[in-house]
Amino acid sequence: MTETRVLDDLLCFDLYSLSRMVTALYRPVLEPHGLTYPQYLVLVSLTRLGTCSIGDIGRATRLDHGTLTPLLRRLADRGLLTLDRSAADARSVTVSLTPDGEALRPVFHEAQCHLGESLGMTEQQVRRLQTTLHQLAEHLDNPA
Amino acid sequence: MTETRVLDDLLCFDLYSLSRMVTALYRPVLEPHGLTYPQYLVLVSLTRLGTCSIGDIGRATRLDHGTLTPLLRRLADRGLLTLDRSAADARSVTVSLTPDGEALRPVFHEAQCHLGESLGMTEQQVRRLQTTLHQLAEHLDNPA
DNA sequence: AAAGAGTATCTTGTGCACAACTATCTTGTA
DNA sequence: TACAAGATAGTTGTGCACAAGATACTCTTT
Numbered sequence: 001m002t003e004t005r006v007l008d009d010l011l012c013f014d015l016y017s018l019s020r021m022v023t024a025l026y027r028p029v030l031e032p033h034g035l036t037y038p039q040y041l042v043l044v045s046l047t048r049l050g051t052c053s054i055g056d057i058g059r060a061t062r063l064d065h066g067t068l069t070p071l072l073r074r075l076a077d078r079g080l081l082t083l084d085r086s087a088a089d090a091r092s093v094t095v096s097l098t099p100d101g102e103a104l105r106p107v108f109h110e111a112q113c114h115l116g117e118s119l120g121m122t123e124q125q126v127r128r129l130q131t132t133l134h135q136l137a138e139h140l141d142n143p144a
Numbered sequence: 145m146t147e148t149r150v151l152d153d154l155l156c157f158d159l160y161s162l163s164r165m166v167t168a169l170y171r172p173v174l175e176p177h178g179l180t181y182p183q184y185l186v187l188v189s190l191t192r193l194g195t196c197s198i199g200d201i202g203r204a205t206r207l208d209h210g211t212l213t214p215l216l217r218r219l220a221d222r223g224l225l226t227l228d229r230s231a232a233d234a235r236s237v238t239v240s241l242t243p244d245g246e247a248l249r250p251v252f253h254e255a256q257c258h259l260g261e262s263l264g265m266t267e268q269q270v271r272r273l274q275t276t277l278h279q280l281a282e283h284l285d286n287p288a
Numbered sequence: 289a290a291a292g293a294g295t296a297t298c299t300t301g302t303g304c305a306c307a308a309c310t311a312t313c314t315t316g317t318a
Numbered sequence: 319t320a321c322a323a324g325a326t327a328g329t330t331g332t333g334c335a336c337a338a339g340a341t342a343c344t345c346t347t348t
Binding site for chain 3: 319320322323324325326327328329330331332333334335336337338339340341342343344345346347348
Binding site for chain 1: 153154155156157158159160161162163164165166167169170181185188205206256259262263264265269270272273274276277278280281283284285
């Protein structure tokens with residue numbers, strides 16, 4: 001039993017530590033463009049969602065509003081996206097990629113390629129690990 | 145191929161996101177004691193290592209010195225540990241748990257138990273996932 | 289003894305993570 | 319219409335993550 005508890009503890013540390021190691025893998029590709037990993041996540045989700053609200057981005061990235069507000073402002077200040085209060089619903093802020101932001105798509109692709117090479121895993125291994133992580137995340141979201 | 149790249153991308157996001165979800169699981173147990181998850185990691189590694197240097201803790205937790213220095217100072221200010229420059233090697237700072245720090249051991253155990261219940265995984269599932277994460281971390285440390 | 293390499297730690301600065309609180313707006317209900 | 323409930327964002331404050339540069343020390347080599 002104690003053994004299991006120690007394993008649980010280690011598992012969580014492994015997730016925590018490996019997550020930061022993987023984030024570091026992106027750095028050599030993203031930093032030359034002045035981007036951080038969370039900024040990369042936000043921009044990629046924007047390219048997939050298209051123009052959307054801050055709340056939409058938060059759901060896609062699981063990032064808090066308190067994280068997204070300053071992050072989006074920094075990206076808007078650099079001209080990569082625009083933030084406009086919605087005319088239809090004045091509570092909502094609409095986020096859109098600018099042409100400068102769209103121009104970063106090749107960088108996102110490069111980052112993905114770089115990561116694929118760095119992982120050193122087969123596609124099957126990646127799928128299997130991903131399934132495990134998804135199941136765990138699902139369980140934590142809905143412990144039902 | 146593009147498919148694989150998307151998988152890689154998602155895998156990394158899953159790690160990043162799941163890591164924060166698991167950290168959040170610790171919060172209900174740690175917060176009443178005024179502890180954060182990184183502080184918990186440092187204190188647990190101290191209970192396992194015994195008195196040691198800041199560098200030892202950094203290797204155990206994979207935390208940067210710039211993270212550890214203020215973190216340790218906060219814990220020292222609260223009387224949970226002591227920081228003393230080593231007499232033998234004046235470069236090194238020795239970290240020791242105080243009795244107040246030792247008294248938190250039951251909290252660490254409670255956190256582990258809480259997490260074990262929250263994960264909803266069998267011991268075998270935990271072991272398997274952990275093995276995968278260890279292999280990946282090892283590969284990233286030594287891409288040889 | 290003195291210089292240089294290597295190590296351990298600290299300092300500073302930017303950005304993210306998250307909690308608590310506030311302001312504003314929409315919608316359902318009376 | 320008016321109001322309470324709930325949602326959407328913003329603001330503020332603390333702590334962590336990490337890079338870059340500074341400081342101080344040890345050890346080896348000369």
